Amino acid sequence: MKAEKKILPDSASLITAAAEHFVATARAAIAKRGVFYVALAGGSTPKGLYQKLATSPYLEQIDWARVHLFFGDERCVAPTHDDSNFKMARTAMIDLIPIPAANVHRMPTESGEPAEVAKRYAETMQTVMDGAAFDLLLLGLGPDGHIASLFPETPALDVTDSLTAHLYVEKFDSWRVTMTYPVINAARQVIVFIAGEAKAAIVNDITTEAVTGLPVQRLAPENDYYWFMDKAAAGQ
């Protein structure tokens, strides 16, 4: 399925559009099913969106007690480490919104080896969601075409029998845990959130198909699929 592209003039309007979209998606899910399951992206790009969601008028429009926050991927560091995706989201948003602590499901990176972290997180997803699909799964896009921590030429790309996978990323000399394609593709809505000039080259390579087979190109969402971009990332 091809993504519907939403291209906003600049970073501020991208963040506003994405925040409005997030709120509308959360409200619709809660109205229909009484709960909003969302998986957050890490890295630096979504930070402005998370900060926005923690402010008026977005903050008050969501019944946060009915929201369950998960993470699409995590770096295998302590939750207080500057590289932690959880720490980024916590400082930008989680500490500032009235969400019950029990509804914040971070990857338990302190609980052991990466394989154990991945296994435990899959168990948490199963226990909390009981097979339901994510209402919204947010992804970033790396300059090498990775999404979540599905990096090019890693075995995690081929994992289809588990909700999560662990992998070693050579270029960062670090271990990661990631949700797998079956989870991502089954989400009711997938958004790839892309901002800034630094992403223009990879976006161009993907849209012109100058390269093929990158992790982002292997996505096959079964439901709604959007790319939210600013003009700088879109190369306009």
Ligand SMILES: O=C1O[C@H](COP(=O)(O)O)[C@@H](O)[C@H](O)[C@H]1O
């Ligand atoms: O390593 C990661 O990279 C991607 C993209 O990050 P960005 O800083 O370029 O926005 C991110 O989506 C992922 O969660 C993160 O762990």
